[in-house]
Each structure stands twice: as C-alpha cells, then as structure tokens.
Amino acid sequence: MKFLYAAYAATWLIHITYLLTVARRYARLKREIQDLKRDLR
C-alpha cells in the first residue's frame, strides 16, 4: 500500500508544485503591470 500512496501523493505533489510556479509567475507579472502603470502615468 505504501507504493500506491506514494505514487498518488507524488502525482499531486508534482501538479501542485507546477501550479505554484504558475501562480508565482502571475504574481510577478502583476507587479510588473503595476510598475508599468506607474511609469506611464
């Protein structure tokens, strides 16, 4: 059973890690947009 749970846990760990990197990129982009808006004002 430990191999089964390890496989399922690893699957979601990989997907969640990827989603976190996408979220981090999105947050960085939001900051860039705000800087850009400030510069253009």
Place this chain on the structure above:
Amino acid sequence: MKKVFPIFAVLTAGLLSYALYQALVAAPTEQTMGDVQRIFYYHVPSAWTAFLLFSINFVASVWYLIRRNTAADIVALVTAEVGVVFCTVVLVTGPLWARPVWGIWWTWDIRLTSTLVLWLIYVSYLLLRRFSTSGQTPVLAAALAVFGALDVPLVYFSIWFFRTQHPQPVIGGGGSIDPRMLHVLLINWLAFLCFAFLVCWSRYRLERLQRDVEETQALEALLDPRSSVR
C-alpha cells in the same frame, strides 16, 4: 469567459475527487498485483494526456512554422510545459509501480527509455525557450518540437513491436481489461484531461499577458530614452 473559468475549475475539482474515489475504493482489486495495481489509474491517464499534449504541440509548431501565428506559438509552449509535467508524473509513478511488481525501480528497455528520451526532448525544448535570447527562438523551438514529436509514436507503439518488460496494451493490441476497471480508467482520464485543459487555459492567458507587458515595456523604452538607462 471570466465566469466560465471558475465554474469549470469547480467541476474539474469535483470530477478529480470522484475519479480518486473510483480509483482507490470503487475499482475492483487486481488478483495478482493487489492494491498496488491502482497506480494504473494515475499512470496510464497521465501518459495518454502527455501524448495528447505533445501531439497538440506538434500541430501548433507546424502551424507556427507555416503561418508565424503568435497564438500557435503560445499553444505550443503551453502544451509542451504541461505535457512535461504529465510526463514527469509517468516517470515517477512508473518506478513506484515497478518496484513492488518487478522487483526493480527501472530497466533500460525500449518503452521506459523512449519515455525518458521524450521527457528530455521536451525539457530541452523548454530550456531553449527559457534561455535563448535570439529573435529566432520560436522558429528553432518549433523545429525542435517537430522532430521531438517523432518520439511520441515510438513510445506508444514500442510495446506493440518490441519485446519489453513493460506490460502489453490493455486496450487494443490483444490485451484485456475488466469492464469496471476500464470504466474507472476512462473516468480518471477524463478528469486529467479537464485538469490539463484548465492548466493550459490559465497558462495561455498568463503567457499572452506576459507578451503584452513585454511589448508595452519595449514601447515605453522607445518613447522614453531615460527608462532604458535604468
């Protein structure tokens, strides 16, 4: 579109939970391998999803080479990225299934090796896109993707044409599967397809936004020479 995304996300989360319940509880236990066979419900749908994403990447890359279409370039990038994630799942769950069943984590047979090569090809594709500063990067990446996609049918058909440690296909190719197991397998594949679509959708929007921002920054630098000094 803004309202559709959260509704689809909630539906996908529900479907993934239902698929997980089906895989861990409802599916019958396989007689020889026991409960560890349930890895099949994550391993196989992840592989099919990765193959589908790499195939879309191939079509988008060809389209980009013909038309130089930005949307096709973004679709190619996004499907390669999400495809690599699913391929990573395949390469991690495979050894976790092989160890208790075969007694080994890994063997250099054609199915396993060609899958690893496929993963390496698309990782190099993503590294090229991430670190190359040439204006020709999308063209080079599209050409690499076209050649990389040749490995997809090799991985898929390797167990049909070669003797391998990997089991024969359970659908088609002379294999057989309990109808209840097939039902759970297809539910899990549908759930992972919806999840992959959702991730590709958000990643596509992010990439579009990123390119718009870069374009605006370049314009700003052109209009205001002082900003380029910073």
